[in-house]
Amino acid sequence: MIKKLKKPAAFLSAAALMFSSLMGMTASGETTVTTYIRGDMNGNGRVDIADLALHKSYMLSEEKDKDTDPLTEQIADFDGNGYTDFQDSVYLKQYLMDQYSEKYDHRTFTVTDSPLIPSSLNGLVTSAQTTGEVRSLNFLVEFNNEKMSEEDLETELFGEGKAKYPYESLTAYIERASYGNLTMSGDVYYCTLNADIEGYSVDLSTREKMMKDVLKTMDEKINYSDYDGDGDGDIDVLTFTVPLDNASGTIKDFWYAATHTWYYDPNFKVDGVKVVKYAGMNTMPYKDNMYVFKRDYTHEFGHCMGLQDYYKYESQDYEGLKGPAGYCKMDDSLGDYCTFSKLMAGWLRENEVQVYDLNSGGEQVFSLSDPAKEGSCLILPLKNWNGNFTSEYFLVEYQSCEGNNNDVRNFLNGWYNDKNNTGIRIMHVQAEMHKTYWGQKEFKYYNYADTYNGDDKQRILRLVNNESHGYLKPGETQTKLMAYDSSGYETIDSGYTVKFEGLEFNGQIVVSVLKK
Numbered sequence: 001m002i003k004k005l006k007k008p009a010a011f012l013s014a015a016a017l018m019f020s021s022l023m024g025m026t027a028s029g030e031t032t033v034t035t036y037i038r039g040d041m042n043g044n045g046r047v048d049i050a051d052l053a054l055h056k057s058y059m060l061s062e063e064k065d066k067d068t069d070p071l072t073e074q075i076a077d078f079d080g081n082g083y084t085d086f087q088d089s090v091y092l093k094q095y096l097m098d099q100y101s102e103k104y105d106h107r108t109f110t111v112t113d114s115p116l117i118p119s120s121l122n123g124l125v126t127s128a129q130t131t132g133e134v135r136s137l138n139f140l141v142e143f144n145n146e147k148m149s150e151e152d153l154e155t156e157l158f159g160e161g162k163a164k165y166p167y168e169s170l171t172a173y174i175e176r177a178s179y180g181n182l183t184m185s186g187d188v189y190y191c192t193l194n195a196d197i198e199g200y201s202v203d204l205s206t207r208e209k210m211m212k213d214v215l216k217t218m219d220e221k222i223n224y225s226d227y228d229g230d231g232d233g234d235i236d237v238l239t240f241t242v243p244l245d246n247a248s249g250t251i252k253d254f255w256y257a258a259t260h261t262w263y264y265d266p267n268f269k270v271d272g273v274k275v276v277k278y279a280g281m282n283t284m285p286y287k288d289n290m291y292v293f294k295r296d297y298t299h300e301f302g303h304c305m306g307l308q309d310y311y312k313y314e315s316q317d318y319e320g321l322k323g324p325a326g327y328c329k330m331d332d333s334l335g336d337y338c339t340f341s342k343l344m345a346g347w348l349r350e351n352e353v354q355v356y357d358l359n360s361g362g363e364q365v366f367s368l369s370d371p372a373k374e375g376s377c378l379i380l381p382l383k384n385w386n387g388n389f390t391s392e393y394f395l396v397e398y399q400s401c402e403g404n405n406n407d408v409r410n411f412l413n414g415w416y417n418d419k420n421n422t423g424i425r426i427m428h429v430q431a432e433m434h435k436t437y438w439g440q441k442e443f444k445y446y447n448y449a450d451t452y453n454g455d456d457k458q459r460i461l462r463l464v465n466n467e468s469h470g471y472l473k474p475g476e477t478q479t480k481l482m483a484y485d486s487s488g489y490e491t492i493d494s495g496y497t498v499k500f501e502g503l504e505f506n507g508q509i510v511v512s513v514l515k516k
Contacts (some may be wrong), residue, residue: 015108041176051298052092053169057165117353120431121306164410180344197247203282209264211238240281259303261277295333311331319332325467338397353377371398372404378511427463428482431460433449445459481493
């Protein structure tokens, strides 16, 4: 279900400025007033082919419910007759083909909402913004006879693709994950290099050299400044894929899927823009593995925004967030971005984050929504809360296999069932930031940080739930939420007891929290 289709005015596209009188957004105290255009399913200020794909997905959704999602209903009501049906999709298609333009008169409506919590990723080494419109440039460096056309690939990635939901397109997946606060578009190009892959498979410098050779080879064909969606002087998202079907084991190991920071030639620019990060993909986007390609792509895109891996590198404890409650886009690349990731990206609004009040103490009761549908979480602070999300605390969220988490359902196949794979999970967060010797901001406890103490000490994110039990089910209780001591070990009992009280009729869940 498409939910919370909102977008800061500062990132509206040039096309949207044509409708500035219709698309104005004004802030007033603690609220934000947003004006929406009917049919603009991705909230980017215009109606285009991406909206048609999202509209059809919405009409086919089993969760389509005007009572629980009135905003999307109003946006999807393209002809403005008071209800949505597939005739709206027909009108939308005809409008895009200039066959029915008189039906569309830019009807608008306004919504007053709480402001977004600012992204905590600002200032990190990133290439992609977390709100607005991100532009993606993608190269398939070499190819074989199984290749799809560039046009088909662009449709599959950014239009109305044929891969199974929730990867019908990257655009749709990112729209759902960000609650409409980030939209992705992009292009795909084939590039053949006059060289052997072995020459680029020596070390990080040769990998970067390959990317430079690709960019130079394609320079006459591409205006690279088109892929700087936020105007900050660097390419938002840059990916490359090399063919590994017939490669040796050594070559395959070298070209594992990963996101790299541009390092060896910091002054390199093309069309006035630089490269900050680039992602290598080790799965070719053929028709039969497009689902896996887009699953991996969304993980690497998280790194482009500044999110870190929650699993450990070169470790016996590589699993990261363990057990059936640990599926997460930035851990094992399954499902949606977890709520902590969304919080870091600035996709949640102030009224979607609840906090246990330490001053009041005692038992406090909260209602939580499924973050697959709308932003929602509960913060259990260790000290009086000052709104610092880059600190140590516990985060409580409800999880299902709906929305982007339907990926988990697909992965588990016959092993999936609602009882075992939905419920409450609690994350132990230690998101402290610091500056390196070189003055660069980073997560203090990410895998490669100088301050990282080892697998059994502080991490950015740990799962509190018992790995063999998984999610908390209705009536179940979680105790021993252990905080880090001065040596970095989880030895301090925070005193919290979290109980999953049950489900509400509106799809929310009730959780009670007691602190001794």
